[in-house]
Amino acid sequence: MSKIAGVKILVETGKSKKVGAAVQEALDAGVAAQEILNGMIDSMGVVGEKFSAGEIFVPEMLIAAKSMAKGVAVLKPLMAGDNSTxxxxxxxxxxxxxxxxxxxxxxxxxxxxxxxxxxxxxxxxxxxxxxxxxxxxxxxxxxxxxxxxxxxxxxxxxxxxxxxxxxxxxxxxxxxxxxxxxxxxxxxxxxxxxxxxxxxxxxxxxxxx
Structure with a gap:
């Protein structure tokens, strides 16, 4: 499994305690910060679709969003001033x-x-x-x-x-x-x-x- 795929699964499943480390691992492996961010945005898109379809509910959605926030916190210093993000x-x-x-x-x-x-x-x-x-x-x-x-x-x-x-x-x-x-x-x-x-x-x- 690629580093980004691993991060995406952690975000989708709300594993907030593991996301930060996984994002750092992906960065250390040479994956671009923007690419990791895009992967997490895609994951939240999947979460949103599941919520709209009634497959998950507010608590799961909040946990996924919290997980994404943990990942973004690791990326932010690398992306400061980059408006393309x-x-x-x-x-x-x-x-x-x-x-x-x-x-x-x-x-x-x-x-x-x-x-x-x-x-x-x-x-x-x-x-x-x-x-x-x-x-x-x-x-x-x-x-x-x-x-x-x-x-x-x-x-x-x-x-x-x-x-x-x-x-x-x-x-x-x-x-x-x-x-x-x-x-x-x-x-x-x-x-x-x-x-x-x-x-x-x-x-x-x-x-x-």
């Missing part, structure tokens, strides 16, 4: 009036695993705060707005409209949350919609490539 910056937050963060946090982990640099604004985020964050951060390619309550769907609409009306460009807006549908996403002017964290990572990559 990232698909850009993703601003994420739960919209105004909504205090739910578990789903948003899971989506954030999965999008990060897909190769984005994450800026998490937290919960109950005012529309203008999304716009400020886009201005404050470099290379923003994606803005992810979450809404978990039916009563905050108007806030989701308002957030997307404010972001789109800001005059800022170069990024796509993705929305999601329990009451959100692809039809609603299209209606409010979002560029994409994801029904769960696994598909959010896939859609995120589709939107910015």
């Amino acid at each position: 990232s698909l850009g910056t993703c601003i994420i937050g739960t919209v105004a009036g909504d205090l739910h963060d578990i789903g948003k946090n899971l989506v954030s982990m999965m999008i990060e695993s897909a190769g984005f640099t994450m800026v998490d604004l937290g919960v109950d985020v005012p529309d203008e705060r999304f716009v400020e964050a886009i201005k404050e951060n470099d290379n923003v390619t994606l803005v992810a707005c979450s809404g978990l309550l039916t009563t905050t769907m108007p806030s989701l609409k308002s957030a997307v409209e404010t972001i789109k009306a800001s005059g800022l460009t170069g990024f796509k807006v993705i929305v999601g949350g329990a009451p959100v549908t692809s039809e609603f996403a299209a209606e409010i002017g979002a560029d994409g919609y994801a029904e769960d964290a696994g598909s959010a990572a896939v859609k995120a990559k589709e939107l910015v490539r």
Whole structure:
């Protein structure tokens, strides 16, 4: 088995205590850091697909994401300043009036695993705060707005409209949350919609490539 294949299996199966050493072994064997990162991103893609298909659940997904984070920690010093490692910056937050963060946090982990640099604004985020964050951060390619309550769907609409009306460009807006549908996403002017964290990572990559 190749060194990368070994790392990928450890990430997929959530062996977080072994991933760091396996990544270091691959580096010592001469495998490029970018190649290892791409392998781990592929693994998280598999995890996301299994989650979307109902084959695994939130705990397994969190463990896999934690394992990937351990591997990325070993690679980071080697990739500092290398912008090619990232698909850009993703601003994420739960919209105004909504205090739910578990789903948003899971989506954030999965999008990060897909190769984005994450800026998490937290919960109950005012529309203008999304716009400020886009201005404050470099290379923003994606803005992810979450809404978990039916009563905050108007806030989701308002957030997307404010972001789109800001005059800022170069990024796509993705929305999601329990009451959100692809039809609603299209209606409010979002560029994409994801029904769960696994598909959010896939859609995120589709939107910015």
